Amino acid sequence: MVGLSNKKVNVGMVGYKFMGKAHSHAYKDVGMFFDLDADVVMKAICGRDENGVKEAADKFGWESYETDWRKMIAREDIDFVDINAPSDAHKEIALAAIAAGKHVFCEKPLALSLADGREMLAAAEKAGVKHAVCFNYRFLPAVQLAKQIIDEGRLGEIHHYRATYLQDWLVDPNTPLAWRLKKEVAGSGAHGDINAHSIDLARFLIGEFDRVVGHNRTFVKERPLATHSSGLSGSGSATEKGEVSVDDATGFLADFKNGAMGMFIASRFAAGRKNHNTFEIHGSKGSIRWDLEKLNELEVYFREDEPNLAGFRRILATEPTHKYAGNWWPTGHIIGYEHAFVHIIYEFIQHMTTDSPFTPTFLDGVKCQEVLEAVDLSIERGAWVNVDEV
Ligand SMILES: NC(=O)c1ccc[n+]([C@@H]2O[C@H](COP(=O)([O-])OP(=O)(O)OC[C@H]3O[C@@H](n4cnc5c(N)ncnc54)[C@H](O)[C@@H]3O)[C@@H](O)[C@H]2O)c1
Numbered sequence: 001m002v003g004l005s006n007k008k009v010n011v012g013m014v015g016y017k018f019m020g021k022a023h024s025h026a027y028k029d030v031g032m033f034f035d036l037d038a039d040v041v042m043k044a045i046c047g048r049d050e051n052g053v054k055e056a057a058d059k060f061g062w063e064s065y066e067t068d069w070r071k072m073i074a075r076e077d078i079d080f081v082d083i084n085a086p087s088d089a090h091k092e093i094a095l096a097a098i099a100a101g102k103h104v105f106c107e108k109p110l111a112l113s114l115a116d117g118r119e120m121l122a123a124a125e126k127a128g129v130k131h132a133v134c135f136n137y138r139f140l141p142a143v144q145l146a147k148q149i150i151d152e153g154r155l156g157e158i159h160h161y162r163a164t165y166l167q168d169w170l171v172d173p174n175t176p177l178a179w180r181l182k183k184e185v186a187g188s189g190a191h192g193d194i195n196a197h198s199i200d201l202a203r204f205l206i207g208e209f210d211r212v213v214g215h216n217r218t219f220v221k222e223r224p225l226a227t228h229s230s231g232l233s234g235s236g237s238a239t240e241k242g243e244v245s246v247d248d249a250t251g252f253l254a255d256f257k258n259g260a261m262g263m264f265i266a267s268r269f270a271a272g273r274k275n276h277n278t279f280e281i282h283g284s285k286g287s288i289r290w291d292l293e294k295l296n297e298l299e300v301y302f303r304e305d306e307p308n309l310a311g312f313r314r315i316l317a318t319e320p321t322h323k324y325a326g327n328w329w330p331t332g333h334i335i336g337y338e339h340a341f342v343h344i345i346y347e348f349i350q351h352m353t354t355d356s357p358f359t360p361t362f363l364d365g366v367k368c369q370e371v372l373e374a375v376d377l378s379i380e381r382g383a384w385v386n387v388d389e390v
Pocket of ligand 1: 014015016017018019020046047048049069084085086087089107108109134135136193229230231232
């Protein structure tokens, strides 16, 4: 494994569009706001289109660029590989990086399938490299506060977990057929893309899933072929169409191992909802709710409050006491979407250099994938499926 003893961590990153930009931003900011045990060096960025990747390298501040990830992985001056390519490329790149003894930070969902995810986890564990899957929402101060409240038992026994992840970028039937709408590239649609986040948050906050039952829809079955795409936007052909091979929406019910009941809905057809990632949790002693669109806030209700004062209180999680918040601005000066990436990358760099505890690893990626596949199986069978069965 390439040593980190020189107190430098040399990053090699694949992909330079939506997530490539979010991660580049995190590498630039992390050393400014957090005390790291090693300097982060933005060594090389990789993409297939030379003009595009060169422009990204210059704009985002990378020292060099490559057009073939194999070449980048083979470089001795790269310590860890950050994978921001679409999901069908995760496994091959991760396995090659692991074989070269590099640490790996991989975007979610970990893999196209549970079998692939398990192979990636086994390879990383065998090689003894550090590994992470980018479930970034865990790393927001308000979500960390939710976790603390639950872990301290302040909600008591958990009865209900309800999550939504709603977007509306596919309601327009002319939105082009980008890679996110092709099963062979994305694995699944709204399910693997955004239910994956809700599943991870639920596991992080209240624990493991026991069994699930779901249903899904593909509302628009054909779309214009994409001529260009980046993140959730793109342009399409005026004449040629192709088949949508993934779900536009997937909902499911769940039972958790701790006895809680769960409801989940992920949709890209929720008109008016742009990135409505929420959870609401009810316990025997109280409730909490959170919404990404107001990401610094956590609403909390405690049953023990005096009856005439009881009600949901809104906590602004921007005090120095709230995890990560004190590293940024004076109290009340809010943070945004991009900061979660800074926090997860901070934790992973510390993990690589000091062996500090870190989750979510590939194991969490696999656990998430188990729930995703159990839901798909339940849809196929029209019946509940035990997650342990997949
Ligand atoms: N954590 C999150 O919240 C979050 C948000 C969005 C996307 N994602 C995940 O990030 C990954 C990338 O999504 P995106 O929205 O950034 O996609 P995107 O389409 O915006 O960018 C994909 C990038 O990968 C590059 N690429 C594709 N195949 C490649 C290959 N073989 N070699 C080198 N580069 C290659 C493309 O050139 C492009 O730069 C996906 O797995 C997605 O699920 C995670």
